[in-house]
Amino acid sequence: MSIQEISLSGRKKVVSNKEMTFFESMYLIAIVKGLLITIKHFFRKKATIHYPEQVREFSPVYRGQHMLKRDEQGRENCTACGLCALSCPAEAITMKAEERKPDEKHLYREEKYASIYEINMLRCIFCGLCEEACPKDAIYLTISKELVPANYTREDFIFGKDKLVMPLDIAMKNAQLKNAN
Amino acid sequence: MKVTIDGQEIEVQPGTTILQAARMIGGDIVPPAMCYHSKLEGSGGKCRCCLSEVSKGSEADPRPMPKLMASCVTGCQDGMEVKTKSSPRVQEAQKAVTEFLLINHPLDCPVCDQAGECDLQNLSFEHGKSESRFIEEKRTFEPEDIGPNIQLHMNRCILCYRCVMVADQITDDRVHGVMDRGDHSNISTCVSHAIDNEFSGNMIDVCPVGALTDKTFRFKSRVWFNKPYNAHRDCPTCSGKTTVWMFGDEIQRVTGRKDEYHEIDEFICNGCRFDHKEVSDWVIEGPREFEKDSVINQNNYTKKLDTVVIETEETILKGRAIDRKKISMSEIDFNEKIDGNPLNSTING
Numbered sequence: 001m002s003i004q005e006i007s008l009s010g011r012k013k014v015v016s017n018k019e020m021t022f023f024e025s026m027y028l029i030a031i032v033k034g035l036l037i038t039i040k041h042f043f044r045k046k047a048t049i050h051y052p053e054q055v056r057e058f059s060p061v062y063r064g065q066h067m068l069k070r071d072e073q074g075r076e077n078c079t080a081c082g083l084c085a086l087s088c089p090a091e092a093i094t095m096k097a098e099e100r101k102p103d104e105k106h107l108y109r110e111e112k113y114a115s116i117y118e119i120n121m122l123r124c125i126f127c128g129l130c131e132e133a134c135p136k137d138a139i140y141l142t143i144s145k146e147l148v149p150a151n152y153t154r155e156d157f158i159f160g161k162d163k164l165v166m167p168l169d170i171a172m173k174n175a176q177l178k179n180a181n
Numbered sequence: 182m183k184v185t186i187d188g189q190e191i192e193v194q195p196g197t198t199i200l201q202a203a204r205m206i207g208g209d210i211v212p213p214a215m216c217y218h219s220k221l222e223g224s225g226g227k228c229r230c231c232l233s234e235v236s237k238g239s240e241a242d243p244r245p246m247p248k249l250m251a252s253c254v255t256g257c258q259d260g261m262e263v264k265t266k267s268s269p270r271v272q273e274a275q276k277a278v279t280e281f282l283l284i285n286h287p288l289d290c291p292v293c294d295q296a297g298e299c300d301l302q303n304l305s306f307e308h309g310k311s312e313s314r315f316i317e318e319k320r321t322f323e324p325e326d327i328g329p330n331i332q333l334h335m336n337r338c339i340l341c342y343r344c345v346m347v348a349d350q351i352t353d354d355r356v357h358g359v360m361d362r363g364d365h366s367n368i369s370t371c372v373s374h375a376i377d378n379e380f381s382g383n384m385i386d387v388c389p390v391g392a393l394t395d396k397t398f399r400f401k402s403r404v405w406f407n408k409p410y411n412a413h414r415d416c417p418t419c420s421g422k423t424t425v426w427m428f429g430d431e432i433q434r435v436t437g438r439k440d441e442y443h444e445i446d447e448f449i450c451n452g453c454r455f456d457h458k459e460v461s462d463w464v465i466e467g468p469r470e471f472e473k474d475s476v477i478n479q480n481n482y483t484k485k486l487d488t489v490v491i492e493t494e495e496t497i498l499k500g501r502a503i504d505r506k507k508i509s510m511s512e513i514d515f516n517e518k519i520d521g522n523p524l525n526s527t528i529n530g
Contacts, residue, residue, distance in 0.1 A: 086476075097402075
């Protein structure tokens, strides 16, 4: 056998180019065959779901938008140590540290805090290395479904502390839950 | 005199300590030292980090020394044989010493300005445990103001006495010292005296931990975000040879130059350290290199980089000018420039 005739994959087919007969050129059987394929798909399992009524199950390691945590007393955990920025492979995180004043003890947990904390959501790749590097349990990637809302200008994707810090009512709810347990 | 340290022989002058002899050999066998400082007379013998085993006292008296010796204060004798890294007893002792040093250390490295260039951090990384067995409360002190330039964090102090020796040997009059005894001993100026001697800033450089830090650099940046350069200037009071720690075009901190054991080579004056933070004040010699595994080496820039020329249109390489304006940290001007224009100019949007 010559090399041209061997089918290594076992799927080699010889294509014929013969003339169709009159009956074949009416395409009746071909149409029925095609319809059968279509009808078969009616009884198959659907690949799509009715979003937003139905929601697919999330992966247990899903990583959504970042949140800067507060502790049970509502104080910010972040001390601007810079390890998240150091570990960030996309260089998305920048921050500026400031010293806590004596009358701000109820706001920040440690004597240093981040006065500016920005994540460039256009750069972030949601790898979660910041969360892993954080020694103070401050930054978390939440399971929020909304990753980054659509917007118009590039400045809108620089998320500052106003968007990142955990809202106080969630911190209060967490503290209540902890007390209840 | 001939000394053998971990199997390596070296000829030394009489009066050399074991630590100095080990440093002459160099490499892995050099015991760690927190309180010893080669430029300060009488330093050493306090932290016990450098404990080493003397397996043969000398040629005349070959008996081994029964206990581990602090190598920074033990003199060499002819024919002495010392084990440092190769001795399991020494390894065990260094682990124990590290644990003792960390008993009262607050472990606030995320807050501390010394993190990244801290000797205690390096020591515990090499010899420490990942958890603490100490369940009692750590000793704490009221914060004390010791002057406009130096920040004292007594909680972090490991009482190495280096700063006291600097004040004794470099400055004319010492106004601070170690007060009280035992667990209560603390570095203090006694009657809230401000430390304002012209060479007092060297206390910051000799401090192996973050107990004494630079107030002008306090919380400004972390050491690994700065780019250190060797620089010098004509200074009437000191040698003027320093390391400047830059962020962009801004000098954030000036320190003395440290050798491979993190000990200051030449002491610098407060004028260089605190008052000259303009780039025009300094002649920059070149990037300063650090140990291979130091965190300061992140984004290593000390090697020569070849510039790659891509021949294409400027707009493809740089993007539109309106897209190139700085969008993060917009409140802060880090002296960045686009095509030579300052960031907040109208050309850059």
